Amino acid sequence: MRIPQKVKKITDESKYNISFVVEEDIVFLKGKVETYEDWVDIGLKIGGIKGVNGVVNDIVWDERKDKASEDRKKRSKRSKKENLGEYDIVIIGGGIIGCSIARELSKYELDVALAEKEPDVSLGQTRANNGMVHPGIAPSKDTLKRRLNVRGNAMYGELSQELDVPFKRVGSLILITPRTMEKYRKYLPGPLYRFFLKHVLPWFVKRRGEMNGLEGIEILKGEEVFQEESGIVDDVISAVKIPSTGIVDPYEWTIAMYENAKKNDVDFYLNTEVLAFDKERGLIKRVFTDRGVLKCGHVINAAGLYSDVIAEMAGTKEFTIHPRKGVELLFNKRLEDRVHHCLAELKIPSHPTSKGGGINPTVHGNIIWGPTAEEVESKSETSVDKEEIHEIMQKYSTILPQFPESEFIRYFAGVRAASFTEDFIIRPAKKVKNLLHVAAIQSPGLASAPAIAEYSVELLKDMGVDLRRDESFDGERKSMDRVSEMSEDELKRRIEEDPSWGNIVCTCEMVSEAEIVEAIERDAESFDAIKRRTRAGMGECQESYCLLRIAEVISRELDMPLNQVKKEWKESQFFDGIVRGEEP
């Protein structure tokens, strides 16, 4: 069957009246459904058809108003006329993908600009994830995800040296327990079930990894599992150990990319939202933003959750993003010794959308549990409710029954930019020849990021960008100095030069005033931007001790009144109002 017949079969089976068009293997859906779940469901079914290259889901569901066109009008009103500059390449989006591409492009003789709507890089999906550099065993064989994940993972080691960002190859354990194939138990009577889980299934998993190009995979049985990780549930039957799995701090990594790209002359426009394009003969000539106009040769769409909006803005609608929220629980650093690998319990069949997730160590010593997976209507839905916290506690405590699951210090959520085809969309836009989509980068986007950047540059070359090496490129970047990691002598020396190295403002994470000042020098203007760069406020007390102390340093360094210090955005000033009787 060809694509249209397959799509027709699905729409015919649906209880709704759905019409469709297929163009260049992209399916455009129209119609009306009752609920958001149905909207997602039908999109996923069509996206699952082999050969489909994108699903544009213009089906409306009952509650949805046609907000898009409303927004579009408002958007163009906000655009500013001033000329910001002329660039060979304009990147839209300052997540890990946009920043990695920016740094990759800074190796060439090109004028590159990056526009990011938020006040700092890494504020989208990149801020809220597991920090796991997956090995590449999960994605199926023919996907972009598989190829870029395996390659990206391999690139992390060297890059982490250049960028001076901690990266640890901790390895992962895929755990096989009596619960692994509960659904199929009835087909494997008596001792057969255990036998299968101990001697057959691990071998399948290993084989899959090897087919995806992974090396060094080991099968562990019984006691061997506990030798690797002592806290694991007693009834674990076997495990597959993948040595290449790593962990990284995603925003630290992205900030490092940003700093190094900037050093190599990429112009970053933060607080700059792309609102519209000016096209001539099918090519984008100018990018309109709320800060001004960027003239451009080529444009890269790395706008994450909003990459479908950018595609539509450019007149080349080819996919729709369906946001999928994931909640994470973060634990006290003191539990660091409890978990050494990335851990996940294998479940077959895997839950259709909540696959993945588990227990991971982080490079800073906090253990992280999660994420959940929930389809949400809004791209900015990152709230977390008590029920979700309990869901995670329940789900993962089966793997580590002794872990004190109530000792979390924080919870947060991120929203994945999932497409209905559930693969990355990295290709020149169908209708705009100088626009490259690097879109729908959901998990394992972090793990794949270095390879995605490399691949994007290859594609740009095919699109006609002239790539000449810039001999002056300097890929080395120095991380901030941290008092918590300094030797006694080093710290003594620093304090002699500048006593503020000895003024510890965040006592949970041991961060000095000097580090706060350095973060500000490295472009941080808000409390949270400083937090991401220094870890101040990330410890057990969650800012209660350091908030005012740091706010005071910000107020002094940036010369602003204390009540104008902000948490993140200009709309998120901390305090409001002056005590009665005091001068404003």
Place this chain on the structure above:
Amino acid sequence: MKDVVVIGGGPSGLAAASSIAEKGYKVVILERDDELGGLLQQCIHDGFGTILFDESLSGPEFADRFIEKVMRSDVPIELETYVKSVDKKDDHFELLTVTPEGVHKIKSRSIVYAIGCREKNRFEIKIGGTRPAGVYTAGTVQRLVNLYGVLPGKNPVIVGGGDVGLIVARHLYLEGVDSLFMVYPEDFFSGLPRNAQQCILDFDIPYRNRTTVKRILGDKKVEGVELVEVDEEWEMIPGTEEIYECDSLILSVGLIPYSEKIEDLGAEIDEETKGPVVNEYYGTTVDGVFSVGNLVQIFDYVDDAVKTAYIVAEGVDKFLKGIDVKRKKPIKLVPGDKIDTVTPQRIFYEEGEEVTVFFRPGVEKENAVVCLVNLGNVIKTYRKRYLRPSTLEEIKVPKDLFNGKKEVTIRVR
């Protein structure tokens, strides 16, 4: 080599330092902040010292009494001092401190931890919703208003009807917020009745009991909260949610001991108090390491916290003199029926006349009988006119009562 390092310059640390110094030992006080006095410096309202001095002092006034005493002694005070690490050697401890003056090693034969407690934050009580600007603990707000003259917002909601919440409410009301709303999960304010009267009722500040905050609303800045009613067990009652608009949320939902550091040293922690397990002289389960004040448990009155400091001086003295009349096995003191916490949790020494025992009731009860029980037998009883969970109780137990026993339970009849 010092005899004692006292970590923490709040009231209990100060009191401990001066009492130990009076016995002729070489003591030093380390404090992370740039002034002494601890939490009290933020509490510019009256109500401190009613037990100890029979006067109603403000927080700083109360603290000053202890600061002056230390100043008059020859105890050195190291401010802005962060203790980076503590290593236990054979017969002493080695501390590494970081200050704006440099990095220093301090050797000492013993340590008294008096680092107090911290306020619970929104994550610890699992408030749902978003994570915008505008959510503060009461302590932060007190500091903000007193030290900087800045308000947290124009129409805050306060969660928690304990003394801290009540006092912050009055403070903000007087300092000029436009409106204010308090919610708390109990039936009636859990703070002192006089505080409820003088802070909320006298000013007609609106409040709601049996209510808590379920979710925080607003992406960048607090725009409101979702309130919900709760039952006696503090479980939310579905269907009673209601949105309340506000621009900030202030949490005064309890304090917990700062026991991380002491746990890292190997001290056993009590699940109930969340502080270290201590003996009758406030020694922890690590020899030579003591703990006083709110680090041991949260005291309702600073006066009681200071009492522990006087007692620890005796314990440190015994330890430094090497007086070893310890029992082979310490006797355990454990909370039984209708009792939430008991301190001290261990009775170590045979000599001495009586032990001051603090306990927190798990119930509200008039004319209660508190019993000490060993192997099912009541060995002593105390009458208490009125018990309630928000008030820490104190009893004196004759030492000889413990002779020959392994464990004594305290319970309410």
